[in-house]
Amino acid sequence: MSGVPPSSPARPPAGSAAPANAVEAAAGTAVVPLPYSSKQLQELLGSSWEARLKEMYRGMLLGRVLDTRMLGLQRQGRVAFYGPATGQEATSVGAALAMAEGDWVLPGLREQLIALMRGLDLTLYLHHLFGNDLDTARGRQMPCHPSAKEARYVSMSSNIGTQIIHAVGLAYALRYKRETGVSWAFFGDGATSSNDFHSGMNFAGVWKLPVLFVCTNNQWAISIPNEKQTASATFAEKAQAYGFEGSRVDGTDVVAVYHALREAREALASGKGPRMVECVLYRLTPHSSSDDPSRYQPKGWMDRAKAHDPLGRFEAMLDKLGLLPAAEREAIRAELDAKVRAAIQEAEVMPPPRFESLFEDTLRTPAWPLTEERDSFDKEQGGNFP
Amino acid sequence: MTELTLIQGVNQALHQAMKKDPDVLCLGEDIGVNGGVFRATDGLQKEFGEQRVLDTPLNESGIVGMAVGMALYGLKPVAEIQFLDFIYPAFDQIVSELAKLRYRSGGQFPAHVVIRTPYGGGIRGGLYHSQSTEQLFASTPGLKVVIPSTPADAKGLLLTAIFDEDPVLFMEPKRIYRTATGEVPDGDHRVPFGKARIVREGTDVSVFAYGAMVPTAFQACQVLEKTGIHAELIDLRTLVPLDIDAVVRSVEKTGRAVIVHEAPKFCGFGAELAAILAEKALYSLKAPIARVTGYDTPFPYTLENLYLPSVDRIGRAIQRTVTAG
Ligand SMILES: Cc1ncc(C[n+]2csc(CCOP(=O)(O)OP(=O)(O)O)c2C)c(N)n1
Ligand SMILES: [Mg+2]
Numbered sequence: 001m002s003g004v005p006p007s008s009p010a011r012p013p014a015g016s017a018a019p020a021n022a023v024e025a026a027a028g029t030a031v032v033p034l035p036y037s038s039k040q041l042q043e044l045l046g047s048s049w050e051a052r053l054k055e056m057y058r059g060m061l062l063g064r065v066l067d068t069r070m071l072g073l074q075r076q077g078r079v080a081f082y083g084p085a086t087g088q089e090a091t092s093v094g095a096a097l098a099m100a101e102g103d104w105v106l107p108g109l110r111e112q113l114i115a116l117m118r119g120l121d122l123t124l125y126l127h128h129l130f131g132n133d134l135d136t137a138r139g140r141q142m143p144c145h146p147s148a149k150e151a152r153y154v155s156m157s158s159n160i161g162t163q164i165i166h167a168v169g170l171a172y173a174l175r176y177k178r179e180t181g182v183s184w185a186f187f188g189d190g191a192t193s194s195n196d197f198h199s200g201m202n203f204a205g206v207w208k209l210p211v212l213f214v215c216t217n218n219q220w221a222i223s224i225p226n227e228k229q230t231a232s233a234t235f236a237e238k239a240q241a242y243g244f245e246g247s248r249v250d251g252t253d254v255v256a257v258y259h260a261l262r263e264a265r266e267a268l269a270s271g272k273g274p275r276m277v278e279c280v281l282y283r284l285t286p287h288s289s290s291d292d293p294s295r296y297q298p299k300g301w302m303d304r305a306k307a308h309d310p311l312g313r314f315e316a317m318l319d320k321l322g323l324l325p326a327a328e329r330e331a332i333r334a335e336l337d338a339k340v341r342a343a344i345q346e347a348e349v350m351p352p353p354r355f356e357s358l359f360e361d362t363l364r365t366p367a368w369p370l371t372e373e374r375d376s377f378d379k380e381q382g383g384n385f386p
Numbered sequence: 387m388t389e390l391t392l393i394q395g396v397n398q399a400l401h402q403a404m405k406k407d408p409d410v411l412c413l414g415e416d417i418g419v420n421g422g423v424f425r426a427t428d429g430l431q432k433e434f435g436e437q438r439v440l441d442t443p444l445n446e447s448g449i450v451g452m453a454v455g456m457a458l459y460g461l462k463p464v465a466e467i468q469f470l471d472f473i474y475p476a477f478d479q480i481v482s483e484l485a486k487l488r489y490r491s492g493g494q495f496p497a498h499v500v501i502r503t504p505y506g507g508g509i510r511g512g513l514y515h516s517q518s519t520e521q522l523f524a525s526t527p528g529l530k531v532v533i534p535s536t537p538a539d540a541k542g543l544l545l546t547a548i549f550d551e552d553p554v555l556f557m558e559p560k561r562i563y564r565t566a567t568g569e570v571p572d573g574d575h576r577v578p579f580g581k582a583r584i585v586r587e588g589t590d591v592s593v594f595a596y597g598a599m600v601p602t603a604f605q606a607c608q609v610l611e612k613t614g615i616h617a618e619l620i621d622l623r624t625l626v627p628l629d630i631d632a633v634v635r636s637v638e639k640t641g642r643a644v645i646v647h648e649a650p651k652f653c654g655f656g657a658e659l660a661a662i663l664a665e666k667a668l669y670s671l672k673a674p675i676a677r678v679t680g681y682d683t684p685f686p687y688t689l690e691n692l693y694l695p696s697v698d699r700i701g702r703a704i705q706r707t708v709t710a711g
Contacts, residue, residue: 080510081510132688139687139688139689140684140686141513141687142511142514142515142687145512157514158471159471159472159474160444190443190444193445194475195445221415221444222416223416223419223420224415228441230443290423291423295419295420295421296420352688352689353686353689358681358683358689359683362682362684367682369652369682370681370682373682380699381692381698383702385697385698385701386610
């Protein structure tokens with residue numbers, strides 16, 4: 001994508017404009033600190049700004065620690081799959097903090113941190129990652145597909161884009177029931193090509209529904225870069241064609257994300273119809289454990305992208321401003337790492353789901369032949385062969 | 387002859403078809419620069435260029451609809467859907483358009499399109515990277531449905547598909563992409579549609595399978611051979627057109643039938659086979675027909691090995707069928 005975002009009425013605050021292009025954004029590989037002074041932070045985050053910063057840091061660090069540990073387990077074959085969100089922490093955390101309790105989340109592929117920040121218990125999430133008997137969905141889904149009703153975080157499929165229109169139906173229901181919550185649809189850059197992106201944006205525009213469309217543009221849909229996904233200069237400008245406002249924000253700047261999403265959320269909560277915010281960020285890992293980016297990324301892309309590491313940028317700002325001293329940060333990291341390790345230990349030793357769970361939850365009352373399959377399970381599966 | 391894996395058979399067929407005919411094009415998600423997430427299209431874009439190997443935006447109905455448009459003008463597109471589980475946005479294009487073009491145009495517009503797609507379980511892919519829904523497509527008139535189980539068939543059936551005027555859904559058993567190996571003829575190897583393959587001959591029972599279930603069923607038959615049960619294993623290869631003679635003839639010989647597939651039982655392809663046998667071979671049957679299938683649920687993650695028909699489960703069903711009646 002080229003040039004300046006042409007149709008971004010709501011610009012991110014305090015000089016943290018969204019970079020126009022993945023690779024060109026950072027000049028080198030040195031981490032670019034977030035651009036704020038203490039005074040600006042105070043303005044943007046309010047009187048308890050220091051507590052907020054700490055909360056942001058904890059949230060992003062939890063995501064990073066979890067990704068690091070789980071990718072390690074995945075490499076050792078202790079979990080079959082893990083989908084990291086490294087590089088997206090600022091967007092997830094900024095969004096989670098901008099939400100109200102009554103809001104609903106229709107996640108894309110990499111929003112699990114939002115569920116955790118909204119109350120999904122870490123150990124319960126680990127039961128899901130190990131697909132064991134204590135997993136809410138009894139190990140039916142691949143890892144990183146949690147269902148967390150307590151966090152108003154809806155169970156997702158792996159099918160790209162399908163949740164976008166669900167967010168619209170959910171928003172309709174919220175308005176119909178006169179609730180104050182809004183509905184958040186998260187989706188990647190690739191998902192903007194899906195049929196349901198069109199359905200969702202169009203329907204939401206027609207009924208002026210309280211849906212916040214958050215595009216996590218991490219520059220890639222597996223091997224497909226933005227410019228092969230769309231001829232539009234930005235994803236945000238697509239909103240204009242559907243009759244509502246779209247804006248871009250630096251998705252690696254947690255302060256900017258928080259500010260932009262809170263502002264957008266307030267606008268929709270007051271009945272002004274949907275909004276779309278494109279969070280521009282960088283996928284700092286392969287697409288998944290089965291992906292090899294050296295086949296398609298330009299040489300050095302990942303190193304340059306690391307200049308936009310949301311956590312590194314945040315820490316560099318803290319250093320510059322003398323906030324949250326290193327010792328305190330280290331203590332937070334150690335605490336989170338211990339929590340994650342304890343949850344892993346607890347979940348890893350749990351047995352796999354009971355076989356009976358195979359026959360539950362397809363319908364509330366199973367229909368034939370599932371009933372027969374359940375009843376003849378022992379005969380079919382058990383005993384010596386031959 | 388060269389020893390290849392199943393996915394190399396696919397790759398070789400694509401290479402040879404594109405070399406032979408400039409009207410053959412490939413399109414799909416991540417198939418160009420990346421060579422496909424399973425590497426089925428590895429090297430194609432390098433050799434034939436971006437004009438003939440298209441990385442598409444993320445939209446399956448777009449991929450199939452675009453292929454239909456190309457075919458209307460006389461090209462021979464080979465579309466890839468990254469996983470069968472993601473084909474449903476294209477269902478309308480397949481069922482309403484692709485499968486009906488010839489019929490609704492009185493033959494003016496045959497739809498010369500191949501859709502390749504990996505399918506099936508056993509790769510720890512959970513609900514959405516594992517499904518087998520061949521029955522949805524096999525029950526759509528106007529569409530051929532092809533499922534190879536060996537490298538030679540992967541190449542030979544795909545070449546036949548690419549040069550067949552009619553639309554073909556070419557389902558690739560991804561679990562055995564790399565474990566199925568075998569000798570593959572080097573040249574323009576074509577395997578005709580509608581001809582089942584007798585994997586092993588036997589006299590006591592007919593076992594019908596396709597795709598990744600063929601090697602599993604084969605193992606069960608081999609084990610049972612040692613116990614004195616001589617099972618005949620038939621690889622259907624193409625569900626549409628179906629080699630109905632091979633199905634009926636085998637059961638006329640053995641008098642017993644076991645049908646194996648990964649898809650759920652209810653309204654699965656096995657139901658069609660069982661109905662055919664009831665219609666055309668009832669008086670030959672000495673025992674009830676058995677179906678060994680995935681359970682009638684969505685596809686699980688952790689317990690997938692219980693869900694999928696295993697050597698043991700197939701073997702027990704064969705034993706029960708042989709000793710019944
Ligand atoms: C309908 C559908 N088609 C294809 C896929 C395979 N696939 C999984 S992730 C992905 C790319 C998604 O890109 P994007 O929306 O940008 O999300 P990201 O992975 O970058 O977060 C693809 C093609 C899928 N899951 N669903
Ligand atoms: Mg992306």
